Amino acid sequence: MKNISLLGATGSIGTQTLDIIRNNPEQFKLKAFSAGRNLDLTRKIISEFQPEFVSVQKKEDYEILKAELAGNINISYGEDGLTETAVYAHSDTVVNAVLGSVGLYPTLQAIKERKTIAIANKETLVTAGHLVMQAAKENQVALLPVDSEHSAIFQCLQGENEKNIESLILTASGGSFRDKTRAELTNVTVKEALNHPNWSMGAKITIDSATMMNKGLEVIEAHWLFNIPFDKIKVVQHRESIIHSMVEFHDSSIKAQLGTPDMRVPIQYALTYPDRLELPSAEKLNLAQIGKLHFKEMDFDRFYCLKLAYEAGSAGGTMPTVLNAANEAAVTAFLDGKITFLQIDELIENSLERHNVMKHPDLETIKAVDKETREYVHSLI
Ligand SMILES: NC(=O)C1=CN([C@@H]2O[C@H](COP(=O)(O)OP(=O)(O)OC[C@H]3O[C@@H](n4cnc5c(N)ncnc54)[C@H](OP(=O)(O)O)[C@@H]3O)[C@@H](O)[C@H]2O)C=CC1
Numbered sequence: 293m294k295n296i297s298l299l300g301a302t303g304s305i306g307t308q309t310l311d312i313i314r315n316n317p318e319q320f321k322l323k324a325f326s327a328g329r330n331l332d333l334t335r336k337i338i339s340e341f342q343p344e345f346v347s348v349q350k351k352e353d354y355e356i357l358k359a360e361l362a363g364n365i366n367i368s369y370g371e372d373g374l375t376e377t378a379v380y381a382h383s384d385t386v387v388n389a390v391l392g393s394v395g396l397y398p399t400l401q402a403i404k405e406r407k408t409i410a411i412a413n414k415e416t417l418v419t420a421g422h423l424v425m426q427a428a429k430e431n432q433v434a435l436l437p438v439d440s441e442h443s444a445i446f447q448c449l450q451g452e453n454e455k456n457i458e459s460l461i462l463t464a465s466g467g468s469f470r471d472k473t474r475a476e477l478t479n480v481t482v483k484e485a486l487n488h489p490n491w492s493m494g495a496k497i498t499i500d501s502a503t504m505m506n507k508g509l510e511v512i513e514a515h516w517l518f519n520i521p522f523d524k525i526k527v528v529q530h531r532e533s534i535i536h537s538m539v540e541f542h543d544s545s546i547k548a549q550l551g552t553p554d555m556r557v558p559i560q561y562a563l564t565y566p567d568r569l570e571l572p573s574a575e576k577l578n579l580a581q582i583g584k585l586h587f588k589e590m591d592f593d594r595f596y597c598l599k600l601a602y603e604a605g606s607a608g609g610t611m612p613t614v615l616n617a618a619n620e621a622a623v624t625a626f627l628d629g630k631i632t633f634l635q636i637d638e639l640i641e642n643s644l645e646r647h648n649v650m651k652h653p654d655l656e657t658i659k660a661v662d663k664e665t666r667e668y669v670h671s672l673i
């Protein structure tokens with residue numbers, strides 16, 4: 293039995309994780325979870341899973357729940373509450389499915405408590421991958437990828453020696469606007485941007501997918517998870533999202549992991565690794581029915597955010613922290629209707645250009661750079 297703390301239970305990854313827990317009561321028990329502002333779903337999760345601990349984002353929601361639940365469950369709130377969820381004493385496994393770099397500190401604390409970490413929250417690895425990987429190594433904690441591309445690479449690497457890797461090849465669907473030219477992006481709407489061709493996901497990652505920043509964040513995530521230099525991490529456009537990613541070896545052999553686009557597969561694998569469980573509701577892949585798969589070279593001028601991410605990742609130090617914070621602030625502004633789609637890359641590029649990189653930043657420096665970058669982006673909007 294795995295006892296689970298779930299960060300971001302009310303989100304897209306969070307609710308799919310709950311599906312897996314629901315369908316495998318002998319294997320998994322939800323001990324603690326965090327939510328953001330969705331109180332209705334929070335109540336439903338408490339009622340169905342009867343956890344011991346819950347945390348919400350805001351104090352006012354905490355007060356409401358506290359009155360309703362009358363001492364039957366431990367409740368907390370805010371960033372402290374997220375960390376309390378992550379380090380909850382009766383949990384051995386943390387699924388980090390919260391959104392954004394707010395997930396960094398809880399992850400570091402959970403690692404110190406020697407919890408196994410299933411990580412979907414890529415912003416945490418982009419913001420301070422060096423701190424997370426160092427903490428995981430020092431505490432001998434497993435960091436299991438949930439992101440579909442990284443799960444694919446992780447699966448391809450089973451039984452392989454990392455010294456034989458030639459390159460990692462991440463696949464990119466191209467997102468909502470993949471068939472538009474850059475000029476055609478001038479007047480696109482939030483509603484259009486939220487219409488991903490293959491995946492049903494939270495709003496922020498769907499916009500990241502449309503700008504191709506999602507793949508940029510994933511390149512940096514892969515660099516940290518698999519300890520591979522940036523010049524050995526490639527991206528290829530693949531519109532069907534059937535091949536989730538590949539590993540090329542020195543002898544020119546390439547291994548790929550395939551499947552229909554369903555995040556429950558990588559979530560479940562992170563929870564059962566090195567074993568597997570059945571997932572009866574997952575649609576089986578029928579290649580004969582699909583007939584053709586398509587691949588295309590990445591165009592770095594068209595998908596400018598991917599270029600920015602490679603540059604920030606290669607510069608290292610605090611540069612990826614700036615990339616992530618500027619992107620989080622710009623995407624929120626786009627979703628709120630305050631800026632246009634093409635202003636997202638502009639704001640990120642401005643933030644990167646003015647930043648003097650600091651090498652080997654500690655947690656306090658990371659937090660300060662993250663905060664200062666968000667303030668800078670807000671000052672430009
Ligand atoms: N969705 C997907 O298929 C994939 C997602 N990922 C990554 O997983 C992470 C989660 O993505 P996704 O599930 O799509 O996102 P969602 O927006 O659907 O869910 C985010 C979750 O985090 C909570 N949350 C948001 N902000 C805060 C905050 N400041 N404090 C506390 N809780 C907060 C939300 O609460 P509430 O809704 O209650 O407000 C919700 O539970 C991201 O890092 C994303 O990049 C990676 C691969 C695939």
Ligand SMILES: CC(=O)[C@@H](O)[C@H](O)COP(=O)(O)O
Pocket residue numbers: 439440441463464465466467491497500501502506507555
């Ligand atoms: C499901 C998942 O892992 C997402 O990160 C997905 O990969 C987004 O697709 P694209 O970024 O390739 O459009």
Ligand SMILES: [Mn+2]
Pocket residue numbers: 439440441510
């Ligand atoms: Mn992904």
